[in-house]
Amino acid sequence: MSQTSFFPPHKIIGVAVIWNAQEQILIDRRRPEGAMGGLWEFPGGKIEPGETIQECIQREISEELGIIIEVGKHLITIDHSYIDLRVTLTVHHCRHLTGVPQPLESDEIRWVTLEQLEQFSFPKANIQIIAALKQSKETKDFIF
Numbered sequence: 001m002s003q004t005s006f007f008p009p010h011k012i013i014g015v016a017v018i019w020n021a022q023e024q025i026l027i028d029r030r031r032p033e034g035a036m037g038g039l040w041e042f043p044g045g046k047i048e049p050g051e052t053i054q055e056c057i058q059r060e061i062s063e064e065l066g067i068i069i070e071v072g073k074h075l076i077t078i079d080h081s082y083i084d085l086r087v088t089l090t091v092h093h094c095r096h097l098t099g100v101p102q103p104l105e106s107d108e109i110r111w112v113t114l115e116q117l118e119q120f121s122f123p124k125a126n127i128q129i130i131a132a133l134k135q136s137k138e139t140k141d142f143i144f
């Protein structure tokens with residue numbers, strides 16, 4: 001008996017929830033072309049060989065936004081399967097240290113409050129990130 005199985009590609013992603021001094025979070029809008037085009041996300045990207053997740057997050061944020069951050073507490077790790085892609089998103093609270101963020105690899109960036117996140121369209125996996133963020137604020141299990 002033969003069986004055909006399909007394993008979609010699996011991406012390991014470091015994701016940053018970057019806070020500023022006004023307790024706002026930085027989000028970016030993915031470019032219109034490509035996967036999940038036009039949706040908002042927390043900045044981040046694929047881990048490279050030999051990197052820790054913290055190093056990955058710091059590097060991606062420098063490449064995508066041109067800023068320096070401090071990578072803090074782990075918030076949540078999500079394993080999510082889209083139709084043609086599996087992602088593991090390891091999310092950390094981060095603090096903005098220096099530089100003015102620029103949309104170097106995205107369409108647009110914004111500082112928003114936790115409450116304002118509801119007004120933006122995110123990929124499906126992000127529902128759990130946003131829920132975890134709200135919970136971490138309620139329980140004061142917060143940032144650093």
Ligand SMILES: Nc1nc2c([nH]c(=O)n2[C@H]2C[C@H](O)[C@@H](COP(=O)(O)OP(=O)(O)OP(=O)(O)O)O2)c(=O)[nH]1
Pocket residue numbers: 011013014015035036040041042043044045046085087089123124125126
């Ligand atoms: N950075 C980030 N990625 C997310 C979030 N939610 C979510 O489902 N993703 C998915 C979208 C992408 O498939 C993947 C992020 O990887 P990426 O930004 O390095 O990859 P990409 O597909 O844009 O580009 P490529 O490097 O593969 O060409 O994770 C999120 O909040 N932030």
Ligand SMILES: [Mg+2]
Pocket residue numbers: 043044045046064
């Ligand atoms: Mg990215």
